Each structure stands twice: as C-alpha cells, then as structure tokens.
Amino acid sequence: MHENGRIIDSIGDDDGSFSPERAGATQLLEILKMCYSGEYSYSEIKRKCCGQGGLAYSQRLTDRIADYVKFIAPIVVMAGENEMEALALGGLCLLKGEEKAKIYTLPSGKLL
Numbered sequence: 001m002h003e004n005g006r007i008i009d010s011i012g013d014d015d016g017s018f019s020p021e022r023a024g025a026t027q028l029l030e031i032l033k034m035c036y037s038g039e040y041s042y043s044e045i046k047r048k049c050c051g052q053g054g055l056a057y058s059q060r061l062t063d064r065i066a067d068y069v070k071f072i073a074p075i076v077v078m079a080g081e082n083e084m085e086a087l088a089l090g091g092l093c094l095l096k097g098e099e100k101a102k103i104y105t106l107p108s109g110k111l112l
Helices: 028-035 042-049 059-069 083-096
Strands: none
Touching: 028 042
8 A cells, every 4th residue: 555655555475455366365264175175286276376366267256347347348357467567568658758757665764
C-alpha cells in the first residue's frame, strides 16, 4: 500500500492476498487434503498456491465475473505471470518520457 508516495505496507512474494496467480488466504483443510491425497508432489502443490492458484485459473470464477462485466467490453482471460513484461513496458514509458518516475521513501525519509 502507498500513501502520499510512500510505501506504508508490503507483503512477501509467498504470502498475501488473492490475485490472478496466487491462491492468497485459502482454506487450509482443503490444501491439506490435496497434500496428503498422493496425487500431487510438493512442487505441484506449491505451484497451485503460487502461480496457478488465483482468479485466471478458475473457469467457474472467471465465467461468473465475465457474466457481470461482459456488457462493458469483450472479455479476455490471460492466465500467467506477466509482471516482467509489465515492468519492462513501464520502464519503456519512462525512457520515452510518456510518464515520470515516482520516488518512494521510507517514513524516515530514506530512499528505498
């Protein structure tokens, strides 16, 4: 979270809220059932929670969301991790002068 150009809260890569790729805070008992089912390896379970566990990987959820918003414009669901592409395009906007860089500081006034 940001406030007046300052980062006031952050979360690590392996925790946090629900996102298109992350399962976020899920019901632990369902995850435990999957872990002990014998159907999945550790790396498969990890991938289901981080990388394939969010909005874009649930057909039922994406269909319901599309039903609510399809009147606005065509819907395209893009599963995958597109953060690096987004960062690169953001950097390109800076280099082209289309946007100005923001400088974030800690409450102590130190630059991040």
